[in-house]
Amino acid sequence: MPKIFLFVVFLSQFGVAQIKVLDSLTNYPVSYATISFGNGQGIFADDEGEFFFSKKLYPDIDSLYISALGYKDLNVSTKTLPQQLLMQPQADQLDEVLIGTKLNRKFKKEILKPYLDDDYYNCWLPTIESEIAVYFPKTSTKDQKLSSITFPIALESKDWKKRNRSNSEKKKFSTLFKVQFYSNNKGLPHKTLTYQTIVFRATEKDGDSHQLNVEDYDIYVPKAGFYVSIQVMGYSDKSGKLLPNKKYKEIKSKNGVVKIPTNFRPLLPFTNEIKTKNTYIKRVFISGNEWVKFDKGNGFKSSLLDKNLFNYGVGITFKTYKDD
Structure with a gap:
């Protein structure tokens, strides 16, 4: 709890915004989306599709590249970063795998x-x-x-x-x-x-x-x-x-x-x-x-x-x- 409290104080001092990544069709959270900064660094959204970002915390980052399995990649500017980022589903064909098939054989x-x-x-x-x-x-x-x-x-x-x-x-x-x-x-x-x-x-x-x-x-x-x-x-x-x-x-x-x-x-x-x-x-x-x-x-x-x-x-x- 002390660590969480200190981090909350840290976020408030830097004016960090909470951003949420959502499915554009269902508005459901996109869990654990990858947030790339374009310089070999990045972070992850959590299970609710949420992550924290601000220009004070990451002053040299001007773009975010969002990716997740089953969705089209999303590129957004940090200058006018909205609180919700919508990702479009993209169902690519899975390769050589059986999904949902129940085998009752020995x-x-x-x-x-x-x-x-x-x-x-x-x-x-x-x-x-x-x-x-x-x-x-x-x-x-x-x-x-x-x-x-x-x-x-x-x-x-x-x-x-x-x-x-x-x-x-x-x-x-x-x-x-x-x-x-x-x-x-x-x-x-x-x-x-x-x-x-x-x-x-x-x-x-x-x-x-x-x-x-x-x-x-x-x-x-x-x-x-x-x-x-x-x-x-x-x-x-x-x-x-x-x-x-x-x-x-x-x-x-x-x-x-x-x-x-x-x-x-x-x-x-x-x-x-x-x-x-x-x-x-x-x-x-x-x-x-x-x-x-x-x-x-x-x-x-x-x-x-x-x-x-x-x-x-x-x-x-x-x-x-x-x-x-």
Whole structure:
């Protein structure tokens, strides 16, 4: 509560306006819309389609680029920014996915276990401008339906000296993540497999992984396999409500102000136990930015690559159906 109160005071001092993103046909909120600033930075709307913005808070931003699954992109000037932004629905064809089909055939449950690690130095530090996707091939010619996804997480000990003890008290956090599923096109993530917005809240109580049940989304594995992605959205309250705050720090340097993205807990452990390189990275606030394999020589400077930690070891559970 003290943090929320201080932020409310901060907003009032800067005259920050609350903006709401709505569906132009239904006037329903567009949940978790992406608000890009056009300079590689941005923020997210919350579950009610709301976000905070003002020229005093973001003095160098003159345009906002709003995007969301199932809607046409929206470009608005910050000079005359209205309190409501209307987005037009755009139903693109989904790629190689069965939606809403119930299979009553017998099936075999299969599990691909996650790769866990609690070493701080083997972890990706989540920032909201980066989306991480992991590829999974289709393992059978038969129908396969996703049941759950297990995301490895690493916790930080409150006392650094006791970090190697399993019973050490962990730093608390409440963080919201967004999950998406993509088809495979020539070895890169392509079209989304569902337009439903999927989010989950992670806390230190999850332990070394968070299991997300996706059974009700009826996602079937395409012939060319699929990608599952994770993207941190920011800290949340206990109910999972996204908290409004700046997602980067501004540091003065000789060459001007440098914007450094904020790191969020939990950390995401990478592994060297997977033979193939299946992890891809995308910067979400750059329009038209392409997916790039997380590998040496692809423009990344990372201590993870220096240690040959190429993959985020996501686990999955799926059903492989028997023939009639």
